[in-house]
Amino acid sequence: MAEQRTIHNINVPLIKSPSLRVPRPVELPPDIHPLPEDVTAYFVYPFTIEPHILTLESSRQTTLAAHATRREAYLRAREEEKVRRKKEALRRVAPGFDPDMGTLLPTKLSTPVAHSPVVPATRPATQRESIPLPPRSAMDDLVDQLAAMESRSGQPLSPRPNNIS
Template sequence: MAEQRSLHNVNIPLIKSPSLRVPRPVELPPDIHPLPDDVTAYFVYPFTIEPHIITLESSRQSTLAAHAARRDAYLRAREEEKVRKKKEALRRIAPGFDPDMGALLPTKLSPAPTGAPHVTANHLETVSPIPRTAMDDLVDQLAAMESRISPPGRLMQARPNNIS
């Protein structure tokens, strides 16, 4: 049966498309130069181009380096500006505060008295008065504000913040 199918296939005529055109065979020119056995002579690099390429590459690299340095300087200045603004904002809230130092430590404006005269026995003790701190002033101001805000029937008495 396989032989019968192949016989039917052989007798089928092929129809050529009118748009189909068979190309002409390529004809080689009579003066074509054949390649030699050794082709290394064809791979010669023209070193006359080399200095031009090197100068272009070096100038391109120097330009890129200059752009990178300018970009790094800009980013560093921007970061320093952010840190400076943050420090200024913190110093507006707490003068003298430096976030790099950590906790805010109080500074003494005047030296504390080193020796306070003490008289013992039956005499009264003489002690130099404790200087008022900023916290004492703040407590007094808050007490004054509280007394102004409270209703007239409920007056709060401001207590001094002198704890000995």
């Protein structure tokens, strides 16, 4: 059966496309130089080019290194600027805040007490020391400060005179 197919294929006429053009065969010129059997004679290293190539390579490497250091410095400066801006924004919200230090904890400022609370003298001294005093409020501190200001001036605080007549 395979032989029948090949016989049928042989008898099929080929139709040449009008757009198909077969190129002309290449003719070699008569004075062409043939290659020798050994081509190692053609491989000669040009030592005259070497210093030029080496200087170009060294200058290229120094240029690349300079660009790399500039790029690293620029990126480092950019990161430092970001951190500085972030710290400034945080300090605007909370003055004195430093993110490197951790959480900002409030500290109580000690205010000088103008007078000490009066403890009845009828109790013995050991009993006075053992009784805990109630915690002071902001209102108590305000009253103490106003009393201290009044005692410094020598006269009681009076309201301002009204200039309207």
